[in-house]
Amino acid sequence: MASILMVASEGLPFIKTGGLADVIGSLPLALTEKGHEVKVVMPLYRKIAEKYMDELYFDCEYTVSINYQEVPVRVYSKMVDDVCFFFIQHQGYFERDTLYGYQDDGERFAYFQKAVIEMLNQLNYWPNIIHCHDWHTGMIPCMIKETHNNDSRYNAIRFVYTIHNLAFQGNFGPEMLDSCLGLPYYLLDNGNVRFDGGISFMKSGILYSDKITTVSPTYSQEILTSQYGEHLEAVLNMRKYDLWGIVNGIDIELWNPKTDPEIPYHFDKVNIKSEKLKNKLALQKELGLDENKDVMLVGCVSRLTWQKGFYLLMEQLDALCAAPIQLVILGSGEKQIEQKFRELENGNKGKICFYQGYNESLAHRIYAASDLFLMPSLFEPCGLSQLCSLRYGTLPLVRETGGLKDTVNAYNEYDKTGNGFSFEKYDSNDLIHTLYYAIDVYYNRKQDWDMLVTNALNSDVSWQNSAKTYCLLYDELLNQ
Template identity: 70%
Template sequence: MRILHVAGEGLPFIKTGGLADVIGSLPKELARKGNDVRVVMPLYLKIAKNYHQDFTFEKEYAVYMKYDWVPVRLYSCFHDGVTYYFIEHQGYFEREDLYGYMDDGERFAYFQQAVVEMMNQVDFFPEVLHCHDWHTGMISAMIKENHRDDYRYASIKHVYTIHNMAYQGNFGADMLESCLGLPYYLLDNGTVRYDGGISFMKTAILYADKVTTVSPSYASEILTPQYGEHLEGVLQMRQYDLWGIVNGIDVETWNPANDPKIPYHFNKVNVKANKKKNKLALQEEMGLAQDENVMLVGCVSRLTWQKGFYLLMEQLPQLCAMPIQFVVLGSGEGALEEKMAQLEEGNKGKIVFYRGYNEDLAHKIYAACDLFLMPSLFEPCGISQLISMRYGTLPLVRETGGLRDTVTPYNEYDKSGNGFSFTNYNSGEMMHVLGNAVDVFYHHPNDWRTLVRNAMNTDVSWEKSANDYLRLYHELTGN
C-alpha cells in the first residue's frame, strides 16, 4: 500500500512534542510490514543545520500564494525504510522555533499547498493520505475542492489524526482564498468557519474520510464539552468515523538492555540490581543524597497546566515530608518553573529541578527512578508512561485519555497492575495514591517487584497499533 504521512514535525529530524515520536515510529513500523511509506514535513532551520548535507535535491516548483507564485524547493532522504520529503522555504521555515509566530497560518498554508503539488511533481499519489494535527488540516479540503476532476487525486483516501484538541489552527478568514486557494462559499456555508475566522482542525474533521485520535478513551472524551474544546459538536457528527488508536514507542530507541545513554543496562532479570546502580549514578550527577534504597520519583514533562503541576503546587508541604526523592526535568510556564526552582533551593539533596530539556538526562531518569509521576488534567495518549514501563519505572497517572488505556492500577489482592492511578483531578486524591505507592515500595517489596515485572511485560511497541492503522487503511481502500 502507498501511504503518505504529512506532519509539522517528526523524529529523528526534529521534535517539540509527542507528534514527533509518532512520526518517527509509526511510518517505520508500517514500512517494516511491506508498505511504501513516505513522510513530508517542513525543512526547519534546525533540520537544515544538522541534516541538509545528507539530503537529495528533488524538484523546484511553485505554488500560488497571496496572488503570486512562490517557489518551493523539495529535498528527500531515505531512513529506516521510509522516504522523507522536506519542503524548503527559508523565509517561512528557517527560524529558531517551529511554531508560535504571527504568520503561522500563512506558513502552514504554504506548506500544505506545497504538499498537494508535491504529489504531482514526484508522481507519488498515495492510496492513503494520513495528515496529522492542525498544521495539515486544510489538505483534504484543498484536494477535494480543487482536484476533484483529476482521478489521481480523487482516488486518494484521507485519514486525519488529532494529537491534541487544544491546538486547532484558527486563523483569519482573509487567508482562505489568498493563501489556501479555497472559495469563500466554504466560509459562508459554515464548512470551514470557526469563531469569525477559519479552523484548520474543524475543516479536517469534516473533510477526512476517517478521523483518528491517539487513544480510545480520548476518542470518547473529545465528544464531550469538557474535552472537545468547542469542536465536540463537529466531532459528534463524525463519531461513527472516529477511531481511537493508542500510540506506541520506538522500542529500539527505548531499550534498557542496550540504551547507550544510561550507565548500567538491565532487563527483567537484573532490573532490581542495576536500577539501583543507575539510581546512585543519577543521584551523584544531580546532587541528590546518595541512597540506593530511597524511593526516587521522576517527572519528564512540559511544565504546564495540562500536565497537572498545579496539583503538586497544592501539596508541596506534604510532598516534601514524604520519604522520597524527586527529580523533575522540563520547562514551560514561568510561574511553575520558578516554583520548582524554589522547591529545589529549599530541599537540597532531596528535590532537584533541571530547567529545559536534555535527552540524555531523560533516559537516565527513566532508568533510575522507581516511580514516574504523570497527574495530567488531560492526556490524549502520553508517551512518558509507556517509556517508564519499558524501563521498569512504575507510572502514577490520572485516569484520563491514553493514561487510562495503558496503565492498570495496582490491585493488592491479586497483585495485578503495572502502575498506580487516581480518578479525579484532585490533589488530595493524588497524594493518597502516592502515599499508597510509597507504602508498597517500602513495606511490600515482593508486590513492588511483581508490578515492575508486569510493567516491563507490557507491550508498548507499535506492532499492535500499526496493525490497527492498517486495518483502518484497508477498510477505507477496500483492498
Template identity: 70%
Template sequence: MMRILHVAAEGLPFVKSGGLADVIGSLPQELAAKGNDVRVVLPLYRKIACNYHQDFNLAAQYSVSINYREIPVSVWYQQVKSVTYYFVEHQGYFERDALYGYMDDGERFAYFQKAVIEMMNQLDYFPDILHCHDWHTGMIPAMIKETHHYDDRYAHIRHVYTIHNLAYQGNFGPEMLDSCLGLPWSVYDNGNVRFDGGISFMKSGILYADKVTTVSPSYAQEILTPQYGEHLDLVLRLREYDLWGITNGIDLEEWNPKTDPCLPYHFNKVNVKRGKSENKLALQKDMGLQENKDVMMVGVVSRLTWQKGFYLVIEQLSRLCAEPIQIMILGSGEAALEEKMYQLEAGNRGKIAFYRGYNEELAHRVYAASDLFLMPSLFEPCGISQLISMRYGALPLVRETGGLKDTVQPFNEFEKTGNGFSFTNYNSDEMMTVLEYAIHLYYDKKDDWRKLVQNAMNTDVSWEHSANHYMRLYQEVSKQ
C-alpha cells in the same frame, strides 16, 4: 501493498517538540515493515538544515501561490531505514529559532500544505492513503477535495486525519481562505471551515477527512463531550461513526534499558533492581541529590503546563516535601510553574532536583533511575512517557484520563495485577493518597513492588498492535 503518505509538522529522528514527533518516527517504519510503500513529508526547519541537509538529495523545485505571489519551493529527500522522508524548504518560513508560535503560522503552514499537494504532482507520486496529522495539515483534505476533485489522480486518494491534541486547533482569520489557501468563500459560508468568526484548520481536517483518528480509545470518547471537546465536540459528534481511537506505541530499539547508549548502567527484567540502583546513584551524583540507592526516586519528564496537571503538585508541596522520596524534574513550560520548580529545588537541596529545558540523554537517565513516574494530567490524548517508564521499570502514577487510563492498570493487591497506579478525579488529595500508597508498597511490601515492576516491564508497549489497527483502518477506508 499500499502507498501511504504521512504529512506532519515534526518527526523523529529529525526534529521534535512533542509526542507527534515520536509517532512520525515510529509508525511509518512499522507500516513499512508490513510491506507498504510509506513516505513522510516535513517542513525543513533550521535544526534539520543544520544537522542533516548535507545528506539530502533534491527531489523537485516548483512554486505555489501565497498572498497572490508565486513562492518558490524546494523539496529534498532522504531514506531512513524503509521510509522515504521529504522536506519542504523555505528559509524564510521554516529556518527560525522555534517550530511554532509565530504571528504568521497560518501562512507558514498554508504554504507547507500547498507545497505537499503540488509535490505529489511534481513527483508523480499519488498515495492510496494520505494521512495528515494535527492542525498544521488539516486543510489538505479540504484543498484536494474542493480544488482538485476534477483530477482523477487526486480524487482516488483516501484521507485519514489524526488528532494528537485537540487543544491546538490552528485558528486564523478568514482572509486566509483566498489569499493563502486558494479555497472558495462557499466553504466559509456553509460552515465547513468557519469557526469562532475565523477559520479552523483542525475543524476542516475533521470534516473533510474520510476517517478521523485520535491517539487512544478513551480520548476518542472524551472529545465528544463539552468537557474535553475544546468547542469542537459538536463537530466531532457529526463524525462519531468515522472516529477511531488507536493507542500509540514506542520505538523498542530506541527505548531499551538493555542497550540504551545514554545509560551508565544497562539492565533488563532479570537485573532491574541492581540496574536501577546503579543508575539512581549516578543520577543523584550528577544532579546534586543525596546519594542513596534505597530511597524512592520519583521522576518527571514533561512540559510544565496546566494540561500536565502540575498545579496539583504545587497544591501539595508541603506534604510532598515531607515524604521519604527524592524528586527529579526535567522540563520547561509556563513561567509560573518553572519558578515554582526552582523554588522547590532551592528549598530542598539534595531531595529535589530541577533541570529546565529538554535534554534527551538526561530524559533516558531519569526513566532508568526512577522508581515511580508522575503524570497527573488534566487531560492526555495518549501519553508516551508512561509507556517509556514501564519499559524502564519505573511505575507510572497517572490520572485516569485519555491514553493514561487505557495503558496503565492500577495495582490490585489481591490478584497482584496491574502495571502502575492511578487516581480518578483531578484532585490533589486523591493524587497524594495514591502516592502515599505507592510509597508504602515500595518500602514495606517489597515483593508486591517487585511484582509490579515485572508486570510493567512485561507490558506490550510496541507499535505492532497499533500498526495493525491502522492497517485495518486503511483497508476499510480504501473500500469507500
C-alpha cells in the same frame, strides 16, 4: 498493500518538539514492516538544513500561489531505513529559530500544505492514502476535494486525519481562505471551515477526511464531550462513526534498558533489581541528591504546563516535601511553575532536584533510575512518558484520562495485578493519597512492588499492535 503519504509538521530522527515527532519517527517504519509503502513529508527547518543538507537529494522545483503571488518551492528527500522523507524548502518560512509560535503560522502552513499537494503532481507520485497529522495539515483534504475535484488522480486519494492534541487547532482569520488557501468564501457561509468567527484547520481536517483517528481509545471518547472537546465536540460527534482511537507506541530500540547508551548500567528482567539501584545511585550523585539506594526516587519528565497537572502538585507542596522520597523534575514551561520548583529545590537540597529545560540524555537516566514516575495530567491524548517509564520498570503514577487510562493498570492489592498507580478525579488530595499509597507499597510490600515492576517490563509498549490497527483502518478505507 497501500501506498501512504504521511504529512506532518515534525518528525524524528530530524526534529522534535513533542510526541508527534516520535509517532512520525516510528509508525511509518512499523507500517513498512507490514508491507505498506510509506513516505513522509515535512518542512525543511533550519536545524534540519544545518545538519543534513549535504545528505539531501534535490527532487524538483515549482511555485504555489500565496497572497496572490507565485512563491517558489524546492523539494528534497532522504531515505531513512525503508522510509522516504520529503522536505519542503522555503528559507523565509521555515529556517527560523523555532518551529511554531509566529504571527504568520497560518500563512506558513498554508504554503506547506499547498506545496505538498502540488508535489504529488510534480513528482507524478499518487499515494492511495494521505495521512495528515494535527492542525498544520488539516486543510489538505479540503483543498484537494474542493479545488482538484475534476482531476481523477487526486480524486482517487483517501484521507486519514490524526488528532494528536485537540487543544491546538490552527484557528485563523477568514481572509486567509482566499489569499493563502485559494478556497471559495462559500465554505465560510456553509460552515465547512468556519469556526469562532474565522477558519479552523483542525475542523476542516475532521470534516473533510474519510477517517479520523486520535491517539488512544479513551481520548477518542473524551473528545466527544464538552469537557474535553475544545468546542469541537459537536463536529466530532457528527463524525464519531469514522473516529478511531489507536494508542501510540514508542521506539523500543531507542528506549531499551538493555542497550541504552545514555544510561550507565544496563538491565533486563533478570538483573533489574541490582542494576536499577546502581543507576539510582549514579543519578543521585550526578544531580547532587543524597546518595541513598533505599529511598524511593520519584521522577518526572514533562512540559511544565497546566495540562500536565502541575497545579495539583502546587496545592500539595507541604505534603510532597514531607514524603519519604526524593524527587527529580526535568522540564520547562509556565514561569510560575518553574519558579515554584526552583524554590522547592532551594529549600530541599539533597531531596529535590529541578533541572530546567530539556535534556534527552538525562531523561533516559531518570527513566532508568526512578522507582516511580509522576504524570498527573488534566488531560492526555496518549502520553509517551508513561510508556517509556514502563519500558524501564519504573512504575507510573497517573490520572485516569486519555491514553494514561488505556496504558496504566492500577495496582490491585487483592488480586495482585497492575503495572502502576492511578487516581480518577482531578483533585490534589486524591493525587497525594495515591502517592502515599505507592510509598507504602514500596517500603512495606516489597514482593508486590517487585511484581508490579515485572508487570511493567512485560507491558507491550511497541508499535506492533497499533500498526496492526492502522492496517485494518487503511484496508477498510480502501475497500469502501
